[in-house]
Amino acid sequence: MVKCRLILLGLILVTFNSLLAQNGYEQRVRDMVAFLEYFLNTVGDKETNNRDKDVIINESYSKIFRDAQVQIEDDLLDDRQSVINKDVVAYLKDVDFFFRDAGFKFDILKVEALTRDNGKPYFRVELNRSLEAVSIEGKAVKNTQKRFIEINLDEAKDDLKIASIYTTKVSKDEELMDWWSDLSYEWSKIFKILLNTNEEINAAMLHKIAAIDSLNLSGNQYIFNIEPLYVLSNLRYLNISQTRIADLGPLRSTSTLETLIANQSEVYDLEYLKYLRSLNTLDVSNTRIRDIGVIDQFNSLTDLNLSGNYINDFQPLQGLRGLHSLNLSSTALSSTYTLKELAGLVSLNISNTLVSNISGLSSMPLLKELDVSKTDITSVDPLSGTTSLEILNVNQTGIKSLEPLTPLKKLRRIYCDNTPITESEATAFMSKNKNVLVINNSQQVLQWWGRLDFSWQKALGTYVSGNKQQPSKEDLVMLLNVDSLSLKKAGLSTSEPLARFYKLRYLDISENNIRSLDPVINLDKLETLKVSTTSVEKILPLKGLKNLSYLDLSGTRVSDIYLLSYLGNLQYLNVDKANVSWEAIKEFHREHPSCTIIFDSNYLSNWWQKLSDDWKQVFRSNNGFQGTPDIVMLHQIVARDKVMIDQVAIEDLKPLWDFLSLKELHISNSSLVDLSTLPALTQLEVLECKQLPLENISPISTLTSLRTLNISNTATNDLRPLASLSKLEVLNCSGTNVSNLRGLENLVSLSKLDCSNTRVNRLDQIFELDNLIELSCYNTRLNQRDISGFRGVNPECKIIYY
Template sequence: ELDKVKNMVGFLEYMLNTLGSEKTSARDKDVLITESYKKIFRDDKVQIEDDLDAARQVITNKDIPAYLKDVDFFFKDVKFEFTIEDIKIGEQSDNNAFYTVQLLRNLQGTTIDGEAVNNTMKRFIEVNYNPIAQDLKIVSIYTNEFDESAALTYWWNQLSYEWQSIFKKEIKVIDTVQLSDLKRITSIQNIDLRGNIYIQDIAPLSQLYGLKTLDLSKTNVTDLTPVRNLTELTDLNLSYTKVSDISPLRYAWKLSNLSLANSEVSDVSVIEKMSSLQQLDLSGTNLINYNSLQYCVNLKELNLELSGISNLQSIDSLAHLERLNLSRTAIVNLDYLKALTNVRVLHLDSNRVADITALKGLNSLEELYINHTLVSDLSALQELPQLKRIYCDHSGIKQASAEAFMSLRPQVLVIFDSEDLKGWWATLSHVWRSRLQQLGSISNNPSKEELAKLIKLDSINLDKAEIDDLQPLSRFTNLRSLIASHTSVSDLRPIEVLKDITFLDVSYTMVYDLSSITKWKSLRTVLANNTPIQDLPLTFEHPSIEKLYLDNTGIEDNTVRDFINKNPRSLVVYKSTKLRQWWGSLSNDWKSIFNIQLGVNEGSIEALHRLVEGEELHFQDSPVDDLLVLGPFIRLKRIQFSSTRISDLSPLSDHRYLISLHATKSPINSLEVLKDLPRLEELNISNTPIDDIDVLQDMQQLRKLDCSGTPLKRLNALEGLSGLMYLDCSNTLVRNLNPVATISLTVLKCYNTKISERRIGEFKLGNPECEVIFY
């Protein structure tokens, strides 16, 4: 029977592809929609959870003919691909068998409006066996499984001790995990397992559908099949593993950073479809061929060091490439590099290259590495405007030619004959030498050993130094803490390579742009007070950053909101003066509320920023009567208050990101402010004097409404709210349910109202799925 089930799924795939093909005639499509589907479906009432619109937020079911029609209607040309993952066998209440097929559905094509679509999701197909007719029929197709809590609990109980320990550590839980913890675990976006030799099977990761960053380097993982459905992955590190097959990544469309360094992968054809790929590390690999690289047109960084590549024809189309490493390869001819005009850093160390004429037109080139090569002439590089460094130790470059080149291009440093550190020291200004001598406790004429020790410093304090350029620090790769406050520094690009810095202080400088530090994954704290910074980079996304100080800059609320939305663990201190004044003007009642919210008894500047950057505010049993004090808050999504003197909600109009508002047991006089809250999904106005909810009539996003205990008489405003799922109108004067009879409520509470039992019966008959609480 399993073969028959598989054949049925194959026929469904064929049927959908025939229907979605622009080559299929209208007549044939009509036959499919009206007749052919009956071969595999129980009847025309079989429900299918809609998956044709990836942006849909509300679960929608359609009967099979309607679904088939939509396939034809919404797409100009579309293809479905089903990959069966599992088939489970069960028994119905009548002892007949049923089958649940779990598969991965990929939908790729063009909409009727000409927009390209390409998305992948998990689907379930339920098939029943009819012993009388002795046949199989599909009875349901859906995405969302019925009992999520049971599934999560089962998944957790199947995990090994090692995996449970890993996940507990990620969410900082020591004791027994609860259902809420399991949901947090399955929502994890970043996992670092590098060096964990106990990890061999990564099947537990299959439940982490939102995973974006995964580091499996130096583990014993060999099979990537469990992560084939993790289509949100953007960063994946498989270096120093025994992985040989990366075909399970064929749906990882969003992957931007992939490392296969020193792995056993020999075929990377799957990367041809990774249009978002920007960083690729194939160092230490030996591929069958490298032709697939030509399709990775958005690559910015490519590492082929110690790989088997011998011809560069496959990379001449990578016009966006900025960093390229070809060291220790069999490359001799560089002609195919002529087209790579955006390359900034090029590594050609330890190969048989002798002629670099092909690099003459690489006008973006900043650093060139040709150590241990046969190169003897640098003249091809003389006109490159951005060139800053040439590393040519143990090459054909002699001292005379190096000095001649630097004479023509004094801003370029040519490092040769292992005297590179001496050359670096010689270029430093007196101010830099003096400060570094002090920091490193070295002599006026330092030896190579002293310089080697110097550049290993992990902390440097340049406060009030008379410097305007940080370029000399580019060699300090061990640097963790840098203070450059009260200097004339304006540009951080020279230290962009120092990606291990955790603390940076550039307060009271001319620094205006933080883009150069966006890739510092270890960064924890940044001080940039009193600088001309006006904005934060769009790519500034750090799971590790904790504090960002930007007082007395041009940074505004919207910028901070966007940043914290990307970095929810971060604190941005940027309007200290305003908050001190605000706090000083607050009544004792409000201070008490906020102290409870903060969990502290004093308004420190960090605490005040954390308060106004928070998403939730709860308070009750307080005599406060005005919401104007919430003006400084920038990210409020949920407000809940009860038993207050607040009557006016209009100050909430500035908080357009609110999704939940509970204003209960308070003398609220109007809901007009809701017109300014386009994201509101949940509203509770119970036990207030509100008797008119007409303002809700256009709030299609509203999902939950509690108006119990109010003098409300009519529900007419809710008639068109198709997304409303929960309604509590108990203890009101409502007597008619007709306005909500057709909006698919799942819960209705209407006890102690003017509604008759007859009307309740009519409502239940028309809404059998709704839980009605009435007495």
């Protein structure tokens, strides 16, 4: 029957359209009324399925009506006391809503051709409308009313369209005034507040009310229904949260509604919303909703909140392919496979549900936010493919590992409070995934902040982006994950809070009344530490900070820096104005020659000022700078292990006494004749004094660490002062006045000897030097027999002789 009716409906449309091309207007008007009658009967027929009704109500009406705003006076309820006009879609929805089955019959009494005030022609049809129906409550309905239909004529297009249907012809002003007079005190108060007026309402004000597109009634405990809203034909946003409103029936005529917020209200049924084709946001959380069977017809929904409702059948959700945000928290959801088809979801909340497995979420490529907290899940493995995921909440679950989330490059935040995930595991995950913030043990973090004294809260507040007095747990976790803290001169008296900053690479706590560095003992990522001008005395906690490369202990009470020898990466150490002795400085420098040490700056500045111009030029040349050195350069000068002096007139070597560990000294082409200041340079291993008017080399005898000695082209004539240099390996005494090699007999480490261009005439003093591998002795007083005799005793030694 319904199929035949729909076919007939199509034939009528074709016939009607062909008639529009003719000029028999009266007949065409009668045919249009007949089509309207058939149109209403199709919608009212209980045999017509919902999909076909939906098409007729929301699309097909445009064939005969001028537009969606055409007003139809309500004639469906017998007890209606005032004139209520509704637009086409709302009226058709009511035909479907109020009756289980309905039949309409139109008996045309008269067709009149009239002209409007603007001169445009139209037709008015007077008819008797008979209605036989069964109401939604099951009661029989039977009545007849006289009705009028106005049909506009567009002569240019030769087109007819229905412009209005009514029983009592009233103006819009009269209609709105009747509506206003029926309002309760609370409703009239609401609209007056919106208009910001206490004056008597006039027609202009009523039109402003009717044009309202947004209405917030949240928290209003004095209204119990929303019946007056049928007048707000442009309403797009409605908030009735935390009200006593239970019936959504009046919204069936608000075809423009896009957002409905009804959380914590008395709402219990969604049936009335099925024709709201523009509805894209619906929040009915914590209401009395139990059945969502009708929700599969909400094709425009993008945001849906059903949380806090006792819903156990979620199958209707499968058809909502356009959903972007879905909240099912605190419901009876037990399986995520019901949600498998919702591939367009961007945000999903299924916290505090019966879910124990999230495999159904594995194919959601657009998902950015997921909340599965307070569920029985134990693994996040299925999420390894949710490549868009940014925020994940697994609080109070059995999750044991975050590793499956490593491939998610867009992940930014994980909440895992009260899970088997430990704080160290959370920290390790953040270390491997630099852009991810893991919120773990947040209650402890909040308590930690609460225990901080005012000075610490104030100092750390500069690193908190939100409320600096009461930061959120996210703010605090971000704070504890900073890699740099500058707390100089912050009025701090304890360093205890630093123990939680495991990611620190840079820390400055200078100029505070801090005594202990114990809390930094586990900050093993620390690279720069500044504790100058504090009361720190012990540095044992720094022993394990293997990444530390910059340490400022200036102005502290530190006296022993031996423990810093364990810090192989240390490149800069400042102990200026501390209690560290020069001997301790030298010992440390021997262990860490590459580390720049700043110490006793005032003394070194004075040392530089007292230097002669010749010596200043020596150090400028050796260190590659011009002018006056800064503090760092001064320390680098005295930390050098090698000094070269060439063609510079110097009288003694006293300026070198303050060097930390001078190992090589090269002096050539100088006027130096006195080496009496040399013995202080006890760490020398290489000494070159060539082309000098030097005769007495006895001061060299104290340099027992020497391995290489070059005294060539000097006035020296006696090598016996060298007898004590047991470590000497290389000796060059060529071009001197030496005539014998006495003094070398016991230099068992000697491997190279150059005595060429001397008066040496015997080699017997070096016959027993088994390590000698090279001997230069040309242009001496030795003869071939002397050479042959030596070669017979030392066949492995290379002899340069001619």
